[in-house]
Amino acid sequence: MISAATLDAFRAIAGPKGLIEDRDLIAPWLEDWRGKYHGEAAAILMPRTTAEVAAMVRTANDLGVPLVPQGGNTSMVGGATPPVDGSALILSTRAMNHIRSIDIAANLAICEAGVILSNLHEAAEKAGRRFPLSLGAKGSATIGGLISTNAGGTQVLRHGTMRALVEGIEAVLPDGAIHNGIAALKKDNRGYDLKQLLIGAEGTIGIVTAASLRLAPAIADRAVAWVGVTDPEQALALLRHMEAQVGPVVEGFEVMAADTLRFVLDVIPGTRQPIETVTPWNALIEIDLDAAADGPGAHDRMEAALAAAFERGLVVDAAIAANEAQAEQFWRMRESASEAERSQGPALQFDVSVPIALMPRFMVEAAAACEARFPGATASSFGHLGDGNVHYHVRAPQGEGPGRGADWIATTGAEATRFVNDLVVSMGGSISAEHGIGQMKIDEFARLTAPAQLNAVRAIKRALDPHGLFNPGKLVPLASAS
Known part of the structure; x- marks a missing residue:
């Protein structure tokens, strides 16, 4: 799908090291963290600067090449996996891995998108501060990915999600323009807030290249x-x-x-x-x-x-x-x-939130309802009770033969997924608390989301990415033919 001439056009921007064609080097980045989604890409683009990202985006526009932004590739919903048809190129921000500054007096760090979360933790600690967001994938998850998915983790109760920790963003928009909004302004009333639009957008309307992040005093x-x-x-x-x-x-x-x-x-x-x-x-x-x-x-x-x-x-x-x-x-x-749950065999994994007051009821009643509705399956949950978000697993019936294990997931998984999501929505909750929509939840997002919200999401995508070149097939459901 991608011609040699097209690859040469991108190679001219960042040089030989800025474009990876080695299949062995590309292979690990073609599937999601869970191994559920597999894609194809002729190459990985590895820009080192925001200017190179902008030049690559402009070239992609000129040639009609979709781009899949990717950081640590730790998405739990297939949000950074390229399409299976090989029509897109992966644009990795991993080479943009500099912590530009840490301002102790202002409690701010300015980081490029490819900075690994654990590296930011270490740098902040050396400066007598901390970045108060942590999660299991901290050794590989990158700042750009955490922003693009509005990551949560175990400290949301006190410090909030990534959205609460981002003070400013630098990003490249789908037309190749650079949004320089990295200044940490407490007040800024210049219309729509692009920072908030980009946080949680899963790379569908912009590629985050750097951010100003709020630090906290050291423990x-x-x-x-x-x-x-x-x-x-x-x-x-x-x-x-x-x-x-x-x-x-x-x-x-x-x-x-x-x-x-x-x-x-x-x-x-x-x-x-x-x-x-x-x-x-x-x-x-x-x-x-x-x-x-x-x-x-x-x-x-x-x-x-x-x-x-x-x-x-x-x-x-x-x-x-x-x-x-x-x-x-x-x-x-x-x-x-999560690792221990995976060891138990095939399971449906949900990342949901409901109002905190209703979460205890959900945790008990949803498990009982699933086990009654799907005999042999077992269900339970764990997670962040304080912010109304749990990871809820429905484990397939164990054993061999039809209707067990992976066969149950294949034949009954879609029905069970709808059943659980309906329970969540009936309690006023969300089917995606912190992992995003990606491609895994896109159909359920379309089924369960009110028209006003869906229409707004689609309108924003059309306005900022009219050619649909940024992370196609993720987050934004296609409008129905009717």
């Missing part, structure tokens, strides 16, 4: 606890109790069903039961204090709050990490939940 003291509870309702009551007891320093509040914890303990080396009592549900709580915090330390605050929770009947059993190593062990169990 001076923290306490991490693993708590056993009877059900999600009790977990939510415990969260509200902790917030009332210690204030806005609750950094993380994660929940995990007993079966998911059992999977972690079975398959993740070095993990062990955190508390003596095996409880139906578990909560992982973190309290963080910076150097300016007055009063008791984090451990004392956690201990006092949990003691009061015991008196109120909000806790079955609890353990406060005795040191940093144990705190990391607690978090490792939470961060290994």
Whole structure:
């Protein structure tokens, strides 16, 4: 689909190192992180500067070549996988990996799109600050991808999603123009906010090349606890109790069903039961204090709050990490939940949100409804109860033969997906809390989204990318023929 002359036109912009044609080097970037989607591309474009990105986009416009922006390729919904027909080129931002500056006084970092999240964490730490967003893929996920998917992670409860942490954006728009909005302005009333449009747009209306990011004070003291509870309702009551007891320093509040914890303990080396009592549900709580915090330390605050929770009947059993190593062990169990779930065999994986007050009900009722509707399947959830977002898995019936395992996913997966998504929407929720739409959820997005929102999404795409060359087949559903 892509001619040699076309590749030469792109090669002329960035030189031989700016265009990769080696099939062995391209292959790992042709499928998504889950191995669910596979595409084809004649080459990977590797610009090193924003000017090179702009030149490549202009060339793509001239030649009618679609581009698939790609960072760390950690999308959970096939959002960075090229089309199967080989009609598009991958435009990777991985070579744009400089942290341009860290301003301690302003608590700002200016990073290029290809900066890996863990590298930003390290740089901020050396400067006595931190970037308060973390997730399991921090060793490969890039800043541009995190912005383009409005990533969440485990610290949203206190610091918000990526949208709350981005102060300014530099990006290349589909016509090749450079949007220089990287200045961190607290007030800017010049009409539509392109920054907010680009965040979460999955590369469909612009390629993020750099951003100004908000930093937070370094953690001076923290306490991490693993708590056993009877059900999600009790977990939510415990969260509200902790917030009332210690204030806005609750950094993380994660929940995990007993079966998911059992999977972690079975398959993740070095993990062990955190508390003596095996409880139906578990909560992982973190309290963080910076150097300016007055009063008791984090451990004392956690201990006092949990003691009061015991008196109120909000806790079955609890353990406060005795040191940093144990705190990391607690978090490792939470961060290994997805890996442990995958080890159990084929499953449908959902990233959903509902109003926080309704989340406990959803976690229990959705699991029961799925298991009743699809005999042999099992369901449970884990995730960020504090911000109303859980990762909900429906595991295929185990065993061999028709109607089991992968066969169940192939024959029943679409029906089960619609069933779960309908439950989410019936509670006023979203079928995509933090992973995006990509290509995996595009049909369900079209089915379940109100016409006003769908029409607006399509209109924005048409206005900014009239030729449909930016990340085709992702996020934006095609309008129906009718």
